[in-house]
Amino acid sequence: MAKLIAKSPGAGLLPVRVGSLSLTEEAHDAITCVAPFQGQEKPVSAALKDAIGAALPGVGRVTGKAGARVAWLGLGQVLVLGPPVAPPGAAVTDQSDGWACLTLEGPGSRAVLARLTPLDLRENLFKRGHAARSLLGHMTCLFLRTGVERYEMLVFRSMAATAVHELTHAMQSVAAQRSGA
Amino acid sequence: MRLPCPICGERDVREFTYKGHAVALDRPAPNAGDAAWEDYVHLRENPAGETRELWYHGGGCGAWIVVRRNTVTHEVLGAELASEVAE
Numbered sequence: 001m002a003k004l005i006a007k008s009p010g011a012g013l014l015p016v017r018v019g020s021l022s023l024t025e026e027a028h029d030a031i032t033c034v035a036p037f038q039g040q041e042k043p044v045s046a047a048l049k050d051a052i053g054a055a056l057p058g059v060g061r062v063t064g065k066a067g068a069r070v071a072w073l074g075l076g077q078v079l080v081l082g083p084p085v086a087p088p089g090a091a092v093t094d095q096s097d098g099w100a101c102l103t104l105e106g107p108g109s110r111a112v113l114a115r116l117t118p119l120d121l122r123e124n125l126f127k128r129g130h131a132a133r134s135l136l137g138h139m140t141c142l143f144l145r146t147g148v149e150r151y152e153m154l155v156f157r158s159m160a161a162t163a164v165h166e167l168t169h170a171m172q173s174v175a176a177q178r179s180g181a
Numbered sequence: 182m183r184l185p186c187p188i189c190g191e192r193d194v195r196e197f198t199y200k201g202h203a204v205a206l207d208r209p210a211p212n213a214g215d216a217a218w219e220d221y222v223h224l225r226e227n228p229a230g231e232t233r234e235l236w237y238h239g240g241g242c243g244a245w246i247v248v249r250r251n252t253v254t255h256e257v258l259g260a261e262l263a264s265e266v267a268e
């Protein structure tokens with residue numbers, strides 16, 4: 001029987017390093033979209049808390065810790081980044097192979113993103129533990145701030161190469177500007 | 182131009198898609214008659230001043246919102262979720 005080899009969305013594209021900035025790929029056990037049915041937010045939140053120790057986040061927030069997080073994804077939807085889950089009372093879809101998960105890290109990472117997204121990334125508005133849906137270039141993107149100078153971006157897998165290209169270009173531009181070249 | 186999404190807060194207009202006047206939320210009954218349906222499908226006001234429009238936050242939370250806007254001053258006066266307006 002043919003043996004299939006799993007390929008990550010960033011295979012052959014990442015990691016990218018430019019000066020002290022790095023763009024790497026994030027691996028999750030599973031990515032599960034959970035959309036609670038009307039009025040089911042509380043039981044779904046309790047079920048998630050039971051299963052992986054992270055409750056349903058509010059708008060624009062992330063709960064949990066590395067390896068088991070729940071990130072707000074949009075109106076009535078969250079993404080579980082961690083073990084597979086199937087809480088009752090919600091529409092659940094396995095999207096593990098649907099997203100490319102990129103991490104941008106290093107001094108100037110906010111300046112890099114500022115070239116690509118209209119999102120207001122100022123320190124006091126987009127803080128650690130926050131999540132936001134916006135655009136990365138022309139792509140819809142879920143932004144997570146996971147450190148002082150660390151951002152995770154989830155884009156549709158089919159857009160991985162474009163996202164890496166756009167981010168690399170912006171990283172080079174910011175690095176060049178900072179070195180005065 | 183920035184629009185105040187009730188879910189996401191104030192966001193750049195690039196994240197939104199314009200649909201048209203919020204009259205689309207006031208769908209006539211199936212038996213309302215030709216005149217009401219012609220009005221609903223084809224006829225639109227062209228207001229100089231305040232108007233209500235449907236916008237889709239596709240580059241954000243995915244909500245349909247009703248934005249109140251002044252076509253003369255370009256002032257954006259507020260926004261609500263279309264799902265709440267339609268109820």
Ligand SMILES: [Zn+2]
Binds near residue numbers: 186188238241242244
């Ligand atoms: Zn929104």
